[in-house]
Amino acid sequence: MKNNLCLVYKKLFSFFGPQAWWPGETAFEVIVGAILTQGTNWQNVQKAIDNLKSQGVLEAKKLYALPEKKLAALIRPCGYYNIKARRLRNFLSFFIKGYGGNIRRLIQREEGTLRGELLSVKGIGPETADSILLYALNKPVFVVDAYTKRLLLRHRLIKEDATYGQVQDLFMDNLKKDVRLFNEYHALIVKVGKDFCRKNKPRCSICPLK
């Protein structure tokens, strides 16, 4: 298994090159993006984030000061905007009340403890929590998403019913726990997923993993 996962990584990296994830200027922006991208393509999320930037509210306390309706209107382009406004506010409440809205204090928190706290915020599930840990806070946690499962399934490396934790363990038990590696690997999986391995599209003969 170790060789398989290393081989997949090497092939993806040599084909696509570094992906420079996450697209975002600050850790806080990465966190906001992680929540807004749930079930949505990144282009739409970028429009929503641009709206927040142009209004000068891409900062924890300013964002939390916005009425929920106003926040929802600003993030409208990314879809599910009412639910995401609520989820953002749930996170902001946790972040401001528990950590004073201070990213450095989040980073100082032990990673397993923080993961549990993030998962207790309504609207933050395993993928969003792990994206925050890895891409905003630089913790060595592997992010699993729909593309990851689809890729492993199509290469017969997992079963159909594998859980999030099982897929995550597969990577974390067989790779060096390295932030740079986990960062790049997940980004590469999304890249090959978008370009070659979309839903309802059977395996493609020009896929770099063929």
Added chain:
DNA sequence: GACCAGGCACATC
């Protein structure tokens, strides 16, 4: 017009 996108919570069985 159908399908899909870097999920999650909740209801129901």
Added chain:
DNA sequence: GATGTGCATGGT
């Protein structure tokens, strides 16, 4: 515990 459904815009 598994399975289904609502949430919603915008690109292909």
